[in-house]
Structures are given as structure tokens and as C-alpha cells.
Amino acid sequence: MNDEEVLALYYSGDPSASAEADRLYGNYCRSVASNILNDPRDVEECVSDALLTAWQTVPEAKPKRLGAYLARLTRNAALNRYRSFTAEKRGGGAAELAFSEIGEIVSPHGNPEDEAVTHELSEVISEFIRGLPDGQREMFIDFFWYFEKPAEIALKHGKTRNNVHTQMRKILKKLQKYLIERGFYQ
Amino acid sequence: MNADTIIDAIGDIDEELYDRSAKNLRTAAPKAKAKALVFSSKHVLRIAIAAALVIVIGVGLMLTSSAKGDVLPPAQIEAAPAEAAKDPVKAWMEPAEIPADAVFAPVRKPNGQAHGCSNPEYFLGFVSAFEKADAVCLVTVEDWLSECMFCTFFEASVDKVYKGELPEKIVLRQEANSSFSMYNTPLFTYGNKLLVFLNVWDDWDEGVQRHENAYVMMTYGTGYLFYAQDKAGNDYLIDQVGEISSATREKKEAKLTDQYSTELISELIEYIDKQDGELAKSIELFTHDTDRLQNVPQGAPMRVYSFEDMDELLNDLIKGE
Numbered sequence: 041m042n043d044e045e046v047l048a049l050y051y052s053g054d055p056s057a058s059a060e061a062d063r064l065y066g067n068y069c070r071s072v073a074s075n076i077l078n079d080p081r082d083v084e085e086c087v088s089d090a091l092l093t094a095w096q097t098v099p100e101a102k103p104k105r106l107g108a109y110l111a112r113l114t115r116n117a118a119l120n121r122y123r124s125f126t127a128e129k130r131g132g133g134a135a136e137l138a139f140s141e142i143g144e145i146v147s148p149h150g151n152p153e154d155e156a157v158t159h160e161l162s163e164v165i166s167e168f169i170r171g172l173p174d175g176q177r178e179m180f181i182d183f184f185w186y187f188e189k190p191a192e193i194a195l196k197h198g199k200t201r202n203n204v205h206t207q208m209r210k211i212l213k214k215l216q217k218y219l220i221e222r223g224f225y226q
Numbered sequence: 227m228n229a230d231t232i233i234d235a236i237g238d239i240d241e242e243l244y245d246r247s248a249k250n251l252r253t254a255a256p257k258a259k260a261k262a263l264v265f266s267s268k269h270v271l272r273i274a275i276a277a278a279l280v281i282v283i284g285v286g287l288m289l290t291s292s293a294k295g296d297v298l299p300p301a302q303i304e305a306a307p308a309e310a311a312k313d314p315v316k317a318w319m320e321p322a323e324i325p326a327d328a329v330f331a332p333v334r335k336p337n338g339q340a341h342g343c344s345n346p347e348y349f350l351g352f353v354s355a356f357e358k359a360d361a362v363c364l365v366t367v368e369d370w371l372s373e374c375m376f377c378t379f380f381e382a383s384v385d386k387v388y389k390g391e392l393p394e395k396i397v398l399r400q401e402a403n404s405s406f407s408m409y410n411t412p413l414f415t416y417g418n419k420l421l422v423f424l425n426v427w428d429d430w431d432e433g434v435q436r437h438e439n440a441y442v443m444m445t446y447g448t449g450y451l452f453y454a455q456d457k458a459g460n461d462y463l464i465d466q467v468g469e470i471s472s473a474t475r476e477k478k479e480a481k482l483t484d485q486y487s488t489e490l491i492s493e494l495i496e497y498i499d500k501q502d503g504e505l506a507k508s509i510e511l512f513t514h515d516t517d518r519l520q521n522v523p524q525g526a527p528m529r530v531y532s533f534e535d536m537d538e539l540l541n542d543l544i545k546g547e
Contacts, residue, residue: 068247070332080333080404107247115237123230142229150228158231162238169243177243178326184236185244191503195417196324200500225227 043106050098057098058091065107069114075187076118076135086121090114115185135187141208142184145216146225161224168218172211179204180211246327315537318364318385319453319461321501322417329369331378331404331413334504338406350445351474352482352536355423356543359444361390364453365398367418372435373403379437380414388540390424397437399427401447408447409467412504421463421536423449423470445470452505453533454494461533462494466512471529480539486530488513494530 041060049057066087073086090113103109122135130136153161169177179197182188183204188196190204197204219225356362365382372379382398402413414420424441443449449470451463462485465471474480491513499506512528 065247067332071330074332080337083333103241105241105245105247108241108245111244111247112237112241116234119233119237139229139233142232146227146229146232150231153227153231157227158235159238161227161231161235165232165235166239166243169239181244184233185239189503191499191501192324192330192415195321195501196326196328198321198323201503 047098047103047106050095053099058095061094061106061110062087062091065110068107069110072111072114072186073118075189076115076122076133078129078133082121083118086114086117089117093117133187134183134189137190138184138187141212144209145212150225161219164219164222164224165215168215176207176211179207183208314386315364318366318419319455322366322419324416328416329371330415331370331373333404333413334415335412336402336405336407336410339410340401340406340408349473350423350449350470351477351479352423352470352539353474353479353543354477355444355449355470356389356540358425359389359423359449360426361392361422361424361441362388362540363390363392363422363424364388365396365420365422367398367414367420368395368416370413370415371397371437374435376403377401377442378403378413379435379440382420388544393439395439396424397427397440398422398424399440399442401443411466411508415502415504417501418505419453421451421453445473451531451536452498452509454497456490456493456497462490463531463533463536464494464509465529465531466509468512468527468529482531482535482539484529485532486528491528491530 041064043064046057046060046064049060069087069090070083073083074080077083077086090110093113094110097113098106098109101109119135122130169180172180175197179193182193182196183190190201190208193199194201194204199207350358363384364386365384368381368383370378370380378400380398380400382396384392384394384396398414400414401408402411404413407413422441423444425444427440427442446469448467451465451470454462454464456462471482471484474482491509495506495510495513498509509528
């Protein structure tokens with residue numbers, strides 16, 4: 041079964057849609073969640089939450105790419121769970137590192153923004169990522185979207201961990217400048 | 227604005243920028259004519275028999291049916307893959323390039339652990355393992371393919387063959403999955419360089435997805451050694467779990483000098499850490515007083531061999547010396 045067929049199941053309200061989506065993209069979603077969460081049970085629950093959300097939202101959202109849509113729902117579910125954990129349970133993984141790196145370019149006293157600002161920010165960040173050279177774009181996505189470990193990213197890109205870290209810092213500095221220029225913050 | 231806002235905004239970037247679902251499709255439906263089998267009472271019986279043979283600690287998960295003992299005709303040294311034909315071993319020693327669409331195990335470091343097997347059939351040293359192996363070779367682990375109740379399958383490229391006839395790519399069965407691993411070691415991952423002692427895996431009665439050209443590592447899944455380099459660029463092989471080394475010593479099968487020293491192992495760990503932090507951490511754990519740790523084999527501590535020594539031993543075995 042392909043994307044179109046699974047989406048057709050969603051649109052027609054066929055309960056087998058979730059099982060088919062899981063069969064197609066379950067492991068992809070698990071790999072997304074397991075970069076953020078340590079406990080396999082949490083990972084499974086996040087994937088289940090994502091599939092449930094997809095069941096409720098796909099008919100209206102009409103995603104063009106079902107896999108990417110499910111991955112995003114899984115990432116959101118995993119991050120929500122991650123944020124509810126204590127520092128000890130978070131386990132000091134790549135997600136914690138990513139939050140800490142991002143924390144370097146925003147004010148420590150900054151407040152969360154509403155959905156509209158976040159949406160606008162996403163569009164600007166998409167534009168920023170498109171402007172990055174290929175290697176940096178991949179690394180940025182690996183680290184800040186997929187929360188892959190710097191060691192894995194280094195291995196994937198044939199770099200050292202220090203090099204990955206340095207590159208991330210440089211990209212974030214660029215992003216900070218980009219966002220300041222566009223009036224997102226001072 | 228705070229870090230949460232930016233992390234959330236990154237999550238909502240345009241799909242085409244992060245979408246890797248097409249590349250990950252095959253993790254759900256592995257290539258090579260995947261075929262799901264039904265888990266039946268026959269399998270339960272097999273598992274029960276296997277379970278009686280093993281020592282299981284922790285979550286108590288453990289294994290499976292007998293390794294295939296078929297010995298192939300005398301060793302044949304095959305040419306390594308064409309692209310590395312000039313010096314396949316040197317090429318194998320280079321850090322692997324990881325493609326953007328590499329597939330990694332969803333859970334690299336399981337919570338549960340299993341220990342080795344008391345069945346003497348599995349207690350093999352380097353010489354007896356070589357004799358009983360269907361294949362002995364240097365491989366590079368590539369994509370994660372799938373997992374079953376007792377195992378995980380990886381694609382692996384074959385870089386040099388000491389024994390057996392192998393295609394360029396094989397499927398490697400590791401006795402571990404997202405729930406448990408042998409002695410709590412991490413699952414293999416893309417880029418791991420291994421010397422492996424293999425038997426053909428053709429027992430698919432486990433309700434698992436079938437892969438062609440599948441091999442299981444001997445000595446109860448611990449018949450593998452990791453490659454690493456010291457600071458001077460000398461080449462070594464690490465028997466992290468130490469069981470095949472232990473059998474070699476006890477059976478007095480071969481004279482191999484253990485090169486282990488605190489200084490050397492820290493250099494080797496540093497080398498591995500550049501490519502696989504999780505593996506480096508795990509090997510570091512095994513360097514502690516192994517007989518006193520719960521998650522390492524009792525009486526079978528990690529051993530380190532120079533690649534040259536091991537290569538010489540294997541070449542002697544090929545010649546029948």
C-alpha cells in the first residue's frame with residue numbers, strides 16, 4: 041500500500057488507516073522519537089499518540105507527504121513528553137544538547153510565542169535552511185530536527201565531533217543574525 | 227522568544243527540508259524479498275528448548291536454535307569487492323562514509339541484557355570457530371534492516387573474505403534487538419568495522435522477516451571483533467565480549483598475544499569514539515575490572531590483538547597450518 045492508498049483510507053474513515061500508516065512509517069516515526077526519548081515504552085506511546093492525532097487530523101490537513109506528516113506529529117509528541125520529564129529522566133541526550141545550543145542564541149528570560157509567531161518563524165527558518173550549503177543544511181536538520189547525536193552526525197558526514205559542534209555554533213550564529221535582521225528579537 | 231519556540235518552529239519547517247520517509251520506507255518493509263512468517267507453537271517449542279541451554283540474566287531474554295555446523299569445502303580466498311580490489315584491508319580500515327539515507331537501529335542501547343551460553347557447542351575459540359564457520363571475513367556494518375524477537379538484521383558490505391564464498395553484501399544477524407543485547411552492549415550501527423566468524427542463517431522459523439544471504443555470528447552471537455587504531459596508526463582488533471578469546475585460551479587453540487594495556491585501550495577507545503560514541507562508551511565499561519561487573523562476561527574479559535597477528539593466524543588456518 042502506498043501513500044495515496046493510505047490517505048484514501050483516512051479520508052474515507054477506514055479504521056485500518058492507522059495500521060497501514062504504522063506499517064509504512066512506524067519505524068521511521070520510532071527512529072524520530074527514540075532520538076528524543078530514552079525509554080522504548082515512551083517511544084511506543086508517542087508513535088501511538090502520533091497515529092491517533094493523524095487519524096483525527098489527516099482528513100482536514102490533507103498532507104502531501106504522509107511520512108513527513110507523521111514524523112512531525114511524532115516529534116511534537118516526543119518533545120511534549122520530553123518537556124514533562126525531570127532533568128534526570130531526560131537523560132542528557134542530543135535533544136538536551138540541542139535545547140542548550142538554541143538557548144545560547146535567545147534571551148534566557150525569553151517567553152514562549154503564540155502559534156502565529158511560531159508559524160511565521162518556521163517560514164523564515166525554512167528560508168534560512170534553504171540558503172545553507174548542502175552539508176550544513178543536512179547537519180542542521182540532523183541535529184535540530186532529528187536530534188541525532190553529534191557523534192552519529194560526525195560519522196555520517198565524515199567529520200569529527202568537535203567539527204560538528206563548531207559548525208553547529210556557526211550556523212546558529214548565522215541564524216541568530218538572520219532572525220534579528222527580520223525583527224524576531226533584539 | 228525562548229528556545230522552545232525555536233525548537234517548535236524548526237519542527238514546523240517545510241516538509242521537503244526534513245522528509246526522509248521515502249528513505250526509511252524499507253525499514254518497515256525490508257528489501258530482499260521480505261516475508262513475514264507466523265509465530266506458531268513450533269516456534270515456542272524451539273525457544274523453550276533453546277532457553278534450557280542458556281544462562282539468562284536480567285530480563286531473561288535468550289536465544290534460539292543451533293548454529294549451522296555445515297563446513298564448506300576448503301577455504302577459498304575470494305577477491306574483495308571490485309572497488310577495493312587494490313588493497314581491500316586498507317580500504318576496510320578507513321572510517322566509513324555514512325550516506326544521508328543510512329538507516330539506524332531505532333533503539334541502539336536496549337535496557338535488557340542476555341548472557342552467554344553454557345552449551346559447549348557454542349564454546350569455540352578462533353581455530354575451532356574458523357573450522358566450523360561457513361565464512362570468516364572483514365565487514366562494514368551498513369543499514370539496519372529489521373528486528374525479530376531475538377535478533378536484529380543489518381546489511382553489511384564484505385571487504386575481505388578469509389573463508390567461504392560471499393557476495394559483496396550480506397545480511398548480518400546480531401543476537402540483540404531493541405529490548406535486549408548481549409552483555410548490554412549497544413547494537414551495531416552503520417560504519418562499524420568487524421572481523422566476523424559466521425554461519426549461514428537459514429532458520430526462519432521465528433516469525434521473522436526473511437533476508438537473503440543472511441549469516442549469524444558464531445560463539446553464541448559473540449564471534450566478532452571490532453577494528454581500531456592506536457595513535458601511532460597501528461591496527462588492532464578488540465574482542466569486547468571476550469568469549470571467543472576465552473575459549474581459545476582454555477582449549478589452547480592458538481598462541482595469540484593479548485596486547486591489552488590501559489594506555490593502548492584508551493587510545494583505541496578514543497579512535498572508536500570519533501566514529502561511534504555509544505560503542506566507545508560500552509567498550510570503556512568493559513575495561514573496568516571485568517570479573518566484578520555484572521554486565522560483562524565473568525572470566526572472559528576483553529582482549530586486544532594486533533591486526534597483523536590475527537591476519538597471520540587466519541592465513542595460516544587457510545593454508546591448513
